[in-house]
Amino acid sequence: MALKYVEEYRDGTLARDLVKKIHSVSKKKLRLMEVCGTHTTSIFRHGIRSVLPKGITLLSGPGCPVCVTAQKDIDAFVAFARVKNVIVTTFGDLMKVPGSSSSLTKEKACGADVRIVYSVFDAVNIARENKDKEVVFCGVGFETTIPTIAAGILMGIEGKLDNFSIYSANKLTPPALAALMETDGVQIDGFILPGHVSVITGTDAYRGTFEKYDIPSVIAGFEPIDILQAILLLIQQNEAGKPALENAYPRAVSHAGNVKAKQIMNQVFEVCNASWRGIGQIPSSGMELKKEYQRFDAAIKFAMDMPDVPEPKGCACGQILMGLKTPEECVLYKKKCTPMNPVGPCMVSSEGSCAAFYRYS
Amino acid sequence: MTEEKILLDHGSGGKVSHSMFSDIILPLFENPELSKQDDGAVLDVKGTKLAFSTDSYVVDPIFFPGGNIGDLAVNGTINDISMCGANPEFISVGLILEEGLPIKDFKLILETMAAAAKKAGVKIVTGDTKVVPKGKADKIFINTSGIGVIPPNVNVSGSNAKPGDKIIISGTLADHGITVLSTREGLKFDSDIKTDSAPLNKMVQSIIQSNCDVHVLRDPTRGGLGTTLNEIASQSKVSIKIDEQSLPIRGPVQGVCELLGFDPLYIANEGKLIAFVPQKDAQKILEIIQQDEFGKDAVIIGEVIDKDPGKVFLQTNIGGLRIIDMLSGEQLPRIC
Numbered sequence: 060m061a062l063k064y065v066e067e068y069r070d071g072t073l074a075r076d077l078v079k080k081i082h083s084v085s086k087k088k089l090r091l092m093e094v095c096g097t098h099t100t101s102i103f104r105h106g107i108r109s110v111l112p113k114g115i116t117l118l119s120g121p122g123c124p125v126c127v128t129a130q131k132d133i134d135a136f137v138a139f140a141r142v143k144n145v146i147v148t149t150f151g152d153l154m155k156v157p158g159s160s161s162s163l164t165k166e167k168a169c170g171a172d173v174r175i176v177y178s179v180f181d182a183v184n185i186a187r188e189n190k191d192k193e194v195v196f197c198g199v200g201f202e203t204t205i206p207t208i209a210a211g212i213l214m215g216i217e218g219k220l221d222n223f224s225i226y227s228a229n230k231l232t233p234p235a236l237a238a239l240m241e242t243d244g245v246q247i248d249g250f251i252l253p254g255h256v257s258v259i260t261g262t263d264a265y266r267g268t269f270e271k272y273d274i275p276s277v278i279a280g281f282e283p284i285d286i287l288q289a290i291l292l293l294i295q296q297n298e299a300g301k302p303a304l305e306n307a308y309p310r311a312v313s314h315a316g317n318v319k320a321k322q323i324m325n326q327v328f329e330v331c332n333a334s335w336r337g338i339g340q341i342p343s344s345g346m347e348l349k350k351e352y353q354r355f356d357a358a359i360k361f362a363m364d365m366p367d368v369p370e371p372k373g374c375a376c377g378q379i380l381m382g383l384k385t386p387e388e389c390v391l392y393k394k395k396c397t398p399m400n401p402v403g404p405c406m407v408s409s410e411g412s413c414a415a416f417y418r419y420s
Numbered sequence: 421m422t423e424e425k426i427l428l429d430h431g432s433g434g435k436v437s438h439s440m441f442s443d444i445i446l447p448l449f450e451n452p453e454l455s456k457q458d459d460g461a462v463l464d465v466k467g468t469k470l471a472f473s474t475d476s477y478v479v480d481p482i483f484f485p486g487g488n489i490g491d492l493a494v495n496g497t498i499n500d501i502s503m504c505g506a507n508p509e510f511i512s513v514g515l516i517l518e519e520g521l522p523i524k525d526f527k528l529i530l531e532t533m534a535a536a537a538k539k540a541g542v543k544i545v546t547g548d549t550k551v552v553p554k555g556k557a558d559k560i561f562i563n564t565s566g567i568g569v570i571p572p573n574v575n576v577s578g579s580n581a582k583p584g585d586k587i588i589i590s591g592t593l594a595d596h597g598i599t600v601l602s603t604r605e606g607l608k609f610d611s612d613i614k615t616d617s618a619p620l621n622k623m624v625q626s627i628i629q630s631n632c633d634v635h636v637l638r639d640p641t642r643g644g645l646g647t648t649l650n651e652i653a654s655q656s657k658v659s660i661k662i663d664e665q666s667l668p669i670r671g672p673v674q675g676v677c678e679l680l681g682f683d684p685l686y687i688a689n690e691g692k693l694i695a696f697v698p699q700k701d702a703q704k705i706l707e708i709i710q711q712d713e714f715g716k717d718a719v720i721i722g723e724v725i726d727k728d729p730g731k732v733f734l735q736t737n738i739g740g741l742r743i744i745d746m747l748s749g750e751q752l753p754r755i756c
Contacts, residue, residue, distance in 0.1 A: 065678060071665065074738035104683070106740020168425040177605070177680075283738045398748035399429075399436055409681070418745045 068282030069105075077287040078110045085294050088114040090246055092239075092382050094232065095253030096123030096410025097281055103419035105283040111290070118382035119412030121235050121335060122253055124200045125152045126380060126404040126411045129334040131365040132199075132228040133158035138363055139195045139226070140171035146189060148182035149197040151175045152408045157401060159368050179211035179225070186215070186223035195357045198227045202264075203255040205229045205346055206320035209327035212348070212355050224357035227347050230333055232256050233264050234344035240272045245381055249275035249293035251286065254308045259324075261316025262306050269304040280308040327352050336404055337370060337377025376403035379412055386416040393417065433642030434686075434747030438651075457655065458578050459503040459638065462570065469572070471504035473497060474565035482529070482559050484603040486614030489562055490529035491536035492690060495619045496641070497564040498540050502624040503637045503693065505576035506568030511537065513547040514563035519554040529560065540619035542566070574628055580635040581656035583726040586702035588695045590623065590709050591616065591717040592668045593645055597687035598676045611672035616714075618691030623712040627695065632705050636696035639689065643747045646685035648694065649732045650746040657729045662722030662744075664736045685734075686747045696724065 093099055099119040102108060108117055121127050137158045140147045147163065154164045154175065167173040172192075176182050179196055186194035198208050208225060215223040232253060239245055252265060257278045269276050275296040279289035289307045296302055306312055324346070333345025348356045357363065370377065374396070375389035386392050386405070396402040398414055405411035429436040446454065453461040460473030477493040494511065501508035513533065517526065537544050595616040602613060620639065627634055636656070640648035653660050669677075669684050677684050691714055697705045702720060709715035725733075732744040 065674070069737050071737045071739065078739065103742060104736075105738055106734070106736040106742040107738070109740040109742065110738060164427055164429075165425070168427050283736075287738070399439070418748075419742045 065282065068280065068284040070284065074283050074287060077284065077291060081115075081287065081291050081294060082112050084291065084298060085112040085114060086298055088116075089248040089294065089297055090116045090118055090382065091249045091251060091290065091293050092118040092120045092247045093251040093286075094120040094122040094236065095251075095256065096126065096408065097255065098251055098253065098279065098286060099123070099412050099415050100410050101281045101283070101286060103415045105286075107283060107286055108420075115290070115294070118247065119379070119415070120239070120250075120382065121338060121380040122201070122232070122256075123405070123408050123410040123412070124204070124230065125156055125408035126376065127230060127335045127338070128153070128156065128199050128228050128404065129336045130158055130368045130370070131334070132226070133162070134365045134368065135226055135358065135363050136163055136197050137161045137166055138365065139357065139361065140166040140173050142193075142361060144191075145193045145195055146172045146174060146185060147195050147197065148174050148176045148185055150199065152410070153197055153199060155401065156404050156407045179208045180214065183211050183214045183218070183220065183223060186220045187218055190222055192222060194223050196223070196225045198225045198229050200229055201232055201253070201256050202259045202324070205328060206259060206317070206324040209323045212327050212352055213323070215355060221354070224355050224360050225348075226357040226363075227328070227345075228333075229328070229346045230335065231330070231344050231346065232260070233268050234341050235335065236265070236268045237271070238338065238341045238344070239381055240268070240274065242381055244383055247274065247382060248297055249277070251289050251293065252276055252278040254278060254280045254285070254311065257306075257308065257312045257316070259317045259320050262304065262312060262314050264316065265304055269302075273302050275302045276304045278306045278308050278312050280311065334367075335380075337374075337380050339377075371402050374403040376405045376413070379405055386413040389413070432747060434647055436748065437643075438746070456577065456579065457651075459500040460506075462504055462577075469506075469570035471501045471506035471508075471568045471570055472565070473500035473504070474563065475500060477562045477564070478558070479600060480558060481600070481604055482525070484600050484615060486599060487617045488529055488532055489560060490532040492615070492617050493562040493564045494533050494536035494540070494542075494544075495617050495690065497566040498542060498619045498621050499639045499691075499693070501566045501568040502621045503576070503639055504568070504570060505574040505624070505628060505634070505637065506570040507625055508540070508542050508566050508568040508621050510545045511542050511564055511566040513544055515547065515549045516557050516561040517549065517551045518557040518559050519551060521559050526560070536619065540621055542621075571628060576634055576637050578636055578638060578652045578655040581652050581658050581660075581696045581724050582635060582698070583658060583724050584699055585635055585696040585724040586699055586720050587660065587662065587722045587724070588697065588702065588706050588709060588718055589645070589668065589721050590620070590693045590695075590712075590715040591691070592670045592673070593689060593692070594669060594673050594677065594684035594687035596690040597644070598673045598682075601680070602676055607676070611675075613670075613672050613676065616689055616691035618714040620691065620693050620714060623693065623709060623715055626708050626712060627705055630704065630708055632701035633698045634695055634701075634705065635698070637693055639693050641690060642688050644684070644686040644688060645694070646683070646732070646744045647747045649744065652696070653732050654730045656724075659725045659728045659731050659733070660722060661725050661733045661735060664734055666719055666721045668717050668719055685744060
């Protein structure tokens, strides 16, 4: 299997040329936010911060799905794991996220049937093979993941699986960007927009936010050349005083996005308000099952309505996700909160900004 | 407060495993031999230096491309003894079998073990078998222990790395871990990914007999190269810098890592060693390793530097610098 489009975008000579260009163009102090957790990881992994001019600060935004999952949703996952005869299926990153009193990892050690899956389709198969059990899928993700969960529901209908359900803590990206821009104290000079999400949504999904706030915005891929290119474009827009919405990932992202995926997503889900951990409620930023699919809603099926819980004392995840604080400015960072004993979600996920800071800097 | 329990993380080989060792195990068993924390214990028995090591194998699945739990268990202990600078001679085998294991699988595993021991020139001299009821173990678990003699002038240890040392790796990274993962998950790739499980005793003997200086030998198994380098940096109180461009990773393995979001630096190897050697001997030792059957892809990947003791740095392809930390918890369960 030759892996195309990876090595080409990690080319050292090309990268060094881009870095040179960035240094020659950069004059102003700028705060640029990478919205997506995969960008955060890639930026650290390739040492991108260490090659940028001193005046360029990169902020890690609310684009790690695990990090923004509300604590009450984690509590719900833990509660499902405690129900007799239930198999909880989840993406691996959620396993260690601490809820109010436990995590899925701890529940598994106590004997709960918690299984890591790579996609919702694995969960559907588990339901098919375990008809005497209830299979709950922890639905956590953005526009990239939601269409696949919708397809999972349709597969469940086709397979007549009445033992399969999902708990939807899914979230949408553009409303979060708007919420950020409306928050007092937030100072962002440009967005590095998420590549994977944009493959589904298309460039057009950001047009509203861009036009309202006139903020430099560039869609980027995940290799170092992609990210450096996006940073260069954002600096050029800022230096010229000409904000634009640009697509620096045209090999994967189109204006309209993946129409079929959006169609399936909108067939099964509808927009709702959603709680973002550390940030709070953002209007129209979540997706819940439409009425005709509610028999697949685990929260309804198990009458699971967890109470809101306060954030752990001292945890600055919310401010970190909005670029108001860096992980190092959190009083718990590296003291009470480490990847071995995470307090806040940003320390748990490999894509979380605190975990990335901890590992790579 | 719920009662603390053993989690899969405790078996990852990363930070959680290390804190279990230093907080629970070491204080209860403490002695100078154990405290050195090398791959095997170095024992002085009436003037003869012996290396003694043990390891248990619980890999799932038990058969995977390029090998099975049997040769993995034999090669693993051979390599642990070898990394002490010793020539492994005798091995013990403890077998825990689950009721219902097909006899044909059992025989196949034992045949592979016999072949692995023969290839490496070691004898399996003692052992034990136990059978547990179905569900109380997973098919077969194997423990192997081994001993070997360390030649008089050899002093190899994770605590011997010195500033200026060059770091050699004997071949490509992450083959074993990715093979096991893709087999277990039923991931089908149109490529030749197989375990690198191999005995490294002959390679080590060639290095030792060359009369070159060798400071550290280690096989970066569970926890991968990243974790092993951190262990050495911490044991030797030095800093390490490696160059991303020099890291040998096979294309298909890199591809699977990209697809699944794994960092090859933290994926297990079962037939690779890293050697820390003084600069003056680096080229010669590199050539010796490259001449070995299992060392054709050997390269120099970095050096020991004289700042920030305990830290490991990576010079990235794009010219950036970042830290390589020890693996925190479980990345892949039951890979060896």
